[in-house]
Amino acid sequence: MTGITLTPEQIRNAPAPVRQWIEQEVIAALGLAPRTPAAAPPQVPHLVACSVEDMAGVLEHIRGALPAVNVLFELGRPGISFGRPAVMTFRLMDLLHHARLSDVSEVMTCLDMINQALTEVKKDASVRFCGFDNEGHCLIAPQTQASIATLWQTMMERQQAARAAPAA
Structure with a gap:
């Protein structure tokens, strides 16, 4: 050996x-x-590609639940893209660690909250923000990941601009 x-x-x-x-x-x-x-990730039939506006609406719905907000923005990090059509994969254990949660059930609760918020934003109970495979990964559409990253960047730019603005 x-x-x-x-x-x-x-x-x-x-x-x-x-x-x-x-x-x-x-x-x-x-x-x-x-x-x-x-195994290849299962293709989730109603996994939707979300726009920046969709993600801003989801954020507004979950704003009071900080762990869910943390999980949402963790999904804005670059993930691993594979499959046809492509999906972005994120390890649930990485989400757990980065969002500083205590167990995977908390991650799942946060993802359920995000899924529910998206159904309210889209006004369609059949849409899904994310799906899961049998190897402990969360799956989202690549456009959704990019939209979350853009939303985060926009929020940071606004915060920096507010700090740089002279106090009135």
């Missing part, structure tokens, strides 16, 4: 497929899940 040692920095800088392979190998080695090849 041959082994290699990788630093956390090397793993962070590895291409996404390599990080996924390392993750699967560690999980299998620890006996936490059976060793199976990665």
